[in-house]
Amino acid sequence: MQSRPTKFTIKMGGKVHEITPCTNQNRQKTIENDQNALEGPTIPSNNDSKGTDHIPNVSSSSEYSTEDDENAPPPYPDSQKQMVIYNPSSNHSNAITSIQNKPRSFPKKHLDPKRVVPEVGAFTVQCANCFKWRLIPDQEKYEVIREHITDHPFLCATTRQWDRHISCDDPTDIEQDGSRIWAIDKPNIAKPPPGWKRLLRLRSEGSSKFADVYYASPTGTKLRSTPEVEKYLASHPEHAEGVAINRFSFQIPKPLRDDYVKKRPSQNPERVQPIAWAGPVDNLNLQIAEPLAWAGPAENRNGMPEAKKRKYDFDCL
DNA sequence: GCCACCGGTGGC
């Protein structure tokens, strides 16, 4: 039986709130301006029910028609498209995050100009009553909704909290067309403690992971795991008071397209190619193309050169 | 040297 669709819609507005495009310098600037970014775009009132007209940076590209061809090529790589994260959770409460795939300079170490790092463009949650997607004006509101999504399902009427008078009779704010990339967010993630900020960094298509989560501490330190947070709190007791470790979650959204993330190559022992010879020394002449190396414990190397880590300068397919 | 981004892997 198919799970019931999500009921919340949140939009992260025209400003990129947490992921800054292009350069590290810009990234830093964005972090500094996070608070301003959180103000988000102006959400249309009910006298203009076509909310999507007000979605900043939403691509109008119709290059891939979901109506005509469900097997159409995926909506990326296309630097003009957007990414949307949504959260159809199994417990009938689904938060959505919309992410735009805005043009952005690719990391130079990946010499592939087609490689684009997407950015969060909007948060969206589905109404529990009408199932329409509603854009949420800023990340903070989204985080509040997400935290309590199970106990307090989102309704169109919830938008009145931010003076957006909309009802289930109004058209959906955003469609799941081919112009965006959608990903499932995790429900009930606690809102970051005061002074902390939860950062979601999306990776480019074909990476081994979809995204990374960081927590920016009150002092600006970025922490990327629970042990790092614990260590920080231990060394900064002035910022640890009342901060429970269970309020930190490093769960990342899951892309709706399961081929966005590179699959881990299956291990087939029959096709493994030796890169080092670890046999008896008297068989050294069996080595042909690769320099001999010992991959075992150093104390057993018997004078053989130590195996070096292989360096890849190409993308694995 | 710092940091953003990425890959890899052990544990489940």
Next chain:
DNA sequence: GCCACCGGTGGC
């Protein structure tokens, strides 16, 4: 297969 965690590395 997923996830938490962390090491590597190239650009700045």
